[in-house]
Amino acid sequence: xxxxxxxxxxxxxxxxxxxxxxxxxxxxxxxxxxxxxxxxxxxxxxxxxxxxxxxxxxxxxxxxxxxxxxxxxxxxxxxxxxxxxxxxxxxxxxxxxxxxxxxxxxxxxxxxxxxxxxxxxxxxxxxxxxxxxxxxxxxxxxxxxxxxxxxxxxxxxxxxxxxxxxxxxxxxxxxxxxxxxxxxxxxxxxxxxxxxxxxxxxxxxxxxxxxxxxxxxxxxxxxxxxxxxxxxxxxxxxxxxxxxxxxxxxxxxxxxxxxxxxxxxxxxxxxxxxxxxxxxxxxxxxxxxxxxxxxxxxxxxxxxxxxxxxxxxxxxxxxxxxxxxxxxxxxxxxxxxxxxxxxxxxxxxxxxxxxxxx
Numbered sequence: 001x002x003x004x005x006x007x008x009x010x011x012x013x014x015x016x017x018x019x020x021x022x023x024x025x026x027x028x029x030x031x032x033x034x035x036x037x038x039x040x041x042x043x044x045x046x047x048x049x050x051x052x053x054x055x056x057x058x059x060x061x062x063x064x065x066x067x068x069x070x071x072x073x074x075x076x077x078x079x080x081x082x083x084x085x086x087x088x089x090x091x092x093x094x095x096x097x098x099x100x101x102x103x104x105x106x107x108x109x110x111x112x113x114x115x116x117x118x119x120x121x122x123x124x125x126x127x128x129x130x131x132x133x134x135x136x137x138x139x140x141x142x143x144x145x146x147x148x149x150x151x152x153x154x155x156x157x158x159x160x161x162x163x164x165x166x167x168x169x170x171x172x173x174x175x176x177x178x179x180x181x182x183x184x185x186x187x188x189x190x191x192x193x194x195x196x197x198x199x200x201x202x203x204x205x206x207x208x209x210x211x212x213x214x215x216x217x218x219x220x221x222x223x224x225x226x227x228x229x230x231x232x233x234x235x236x237x238x239x240x241x242x243x244x245x246x247x248x249x250x251x252x253x254x255x256x257x258x259x260x261x262x263x264x265x266x267x268x269x270x271x272x273x274x275x276x277x278x279x280x281x282x283x284x285x286x287x288x289x290x291x292x293x294x295x296x297x298x299x300x301x302x303x304x305x306x307x308x309x310x311x312x313x314x315x316x317x318x319x320x321x322x323x324x325x326x327x328x329x330x331x332x333x334x335x336x337x338x339x340x341x342x343x344x345x346x347x348x349x350x351x352x353x354x355x356x357x358x
Contacts, residue, residue: 022038022039023038023325023330023355023357024038024039024040024041024044024054024056024355025037025038025039025040025041025323025332026040026041026058026060026332026351026353026355027040027041027042027060027063027065027334027351027353028321028323028332028333028334028350028351028352028353029287029321029323029332029334030275030287030289031289031319031334032234032236032271032273032275032289032291032317033218033234033236033273034220034232034234034273034274034275034289035170035172035176035177035178035218035219035220035232035234036172036174036176036220036221036222036232036234037220037232037275041058041067041080044069044078044088044097045078045080045086045088045097045099045130046130046132046141046143047095047130047132047139047141047170048078048088048089048090048095048096048097048130048131048132049090049091049093049094049095049132049133049134049139049141050090050095050132050134050139051069051076051077051078051088051089051090051095051097052075052076052090052091052092052095052134053076054069054076054078055069055070055071055076055357055358056068056069056355056356056357056358057355057356058353058354058355058356059353059354060351060352060353060354061352061353062347062349062350062351062352062353063082063351063353064082064083065080065081065082065083065353066080066081066082067079067080067081067082067086068080069088070358072089074091075089075090075091076089076090077089078090078097083101084099084100084101084126085099085100085101086098086099086100087100088130092134093133093134093135094131094132094133094134095131095132095134096129096130096131096132097129097130098128098129099126099127099128099129099130099145100126100127100128101124101125101126101127102125102127103121103122103123103124103125103148104119104120104121104122104125105119105120105122106119107119107120120151121148121151121159121161122148122151123148123149123150123151124147124148125147125148126145126146126147126148127145127146128143128144128145128146128147129143129144129145130142130143131143137171138169138170138171139169139170139171140167140168140169141167141168141169141170141180142165142166142167142168143164143165143166143167143182144163144164144165144166145162145163145164145165146161146162146163146164147161147162147163147164148160148161149161149162149186149188150188158188158189158190159187159188159189159190160186160187160188160189161186161187162184162185162186163184163185163186164182164183164184164185165182165183165184166180166181166182166183167180167181167182168180168181168216172220174221174222175219175220175221175222176219176220176221176222177217177218177219177220178216178217178218178219179215179216179217179218180215180216181213181214181215181216182212182213182214182215182216183211183212183213183214184210184211184212184214185209185210185211185212186209186210187207187208187209187210188207188208188209189205189206189207189208190205190206190208206246206247207245207246207247208244208245208246209244209245209246209247210242210243210244211242211243211244211245212240212241212242212243213240213241214238214239214240214241215238215239215240216236216237216238216239217237217239218234218235218236218237219234219235220232220233220234220235221233221234228278228279229276229277229278229279230276230277231274231275231276231277232274232275232276233272233273233274234272234273234274234275235270235271235272235273236269236270236271236273237268237269237270237271238267238268238269238271239266239267239268239269240266240267240268241264241265241266242264242265242266242267242299243262243263243264244262244263244264244265245260245261245262246260246261246262247260263299264299265297265298265299266296266297266298266299267295267296267297267298268295268296269293269294269295269296270293270294270295270296271291271292271293271294272291272292273289273290273291273292274289274290274291275287275288275289276288276289283324283325283326284322284323284324284325285322285323285324285325286320286321286322286323287320287321287322287323288318288319288320288321289318289319290316290317290318290319291316291317291318292316292317318337319334319335319350320334320335321333321334321335321351322335328356328357328358329354329355329356329357330354330355330357331352331353331354331355332351332352332353332354332355333349333351333352333353334349334350334351334352335348335349335350336348336349336350
């Protein structure tokens with residue numbers, strides 16, 4: 001009996017040694033989204049039902065970002081600043097998060113300025129909503145987003161914006177999985193001028209629309225773990241069908257004629273990735289990872305040219321970081337690939353931030 005208790009205590013201590021570092025992590029950790037890793041702030045925003053129960057403050061001066069979570073009205077509230085405002089709320093089985101960054105101008109040519117005839121929307125105007133439902137064994141989540149890519153003024157001028165909707169489900173323990181479907185539409189309208197004569201200028205619009213329908217299937221396998229280290233193998237896959245349309249007006253014998261062109265493409269990105277963690281001291285954790293991307297492209301252009309291309313993206317990317325954890329606080333940093341540049345007075349960090357836990 002004493003031997004069994006001793007073995008149980010040893011196993012519990014081995015498990016808790018790594019578990020103490022499995023608190024919520026910041027942007028420095030797991031930038032490639034390897035499934036099965038410790039949760040990050042980005043995970044809370046993507047699946048806001050995970051906000052429930054968290055109480056923390058996180059500040060990242062290099063990233064100009066700050067996040068917090070606290071109890072409110074029987075649930076948990078999330079407040080984030082990251083070049084935009086994020087507001088979230090979660091109960092035990094559901095959560096939602098609103099991302100808001102507005103850059104709009106309404107104006108009027110009327111002296112009675114309460115009537116607005118026009119408006120301008122600037123690049124970076126962003127509205128997004130994340131919702132998730134937690135069923136314990138799996139989580140269902142949805143995301144919708146509207147982003148302005150280029151400035152436009154009312155109906156005239158140049159306008160470019162992207163709308164995105166996605167729906168997914170994630171689950172698993174040792175083998176973690178995440179499946180999602182998404183729909184993205186980017187529309188661009190630009191006006192061109194054509195001089196017809198000295199007195200006549202013809203203005204005609206050109207509309208470009210890029211529609212993408214995609215499927216995402218990601219896996220993460222917790223391959224190795226002991227009392228000091230763990231190792232995860234991941235595979236992130238993204239398949240998309242792209243359809244691009246162009247509609248323009250051309251001047252022909254003093255009358256307008258609409259021209260339409262279209263092309264399509266199929267793309268597949270396969271991204272194997274790895275993540276490893278090791279406890280260096282009682283309070284210090286080192287983490288590192290790498291990712292490689294292979295892309296497949298199958299498409300037809302405006303001129304009926306058919307292409308099939310398989311390529312490795314130019315480099316395999318990797319990272320290294322450290323996390324020092326105290327009793328109710330932690331510091332995290334992801335280092336530049338060449339940390340010795342600090343000797344030349346350059347910033348050695350890609351990310352640097354700190355937590356206070358409650």
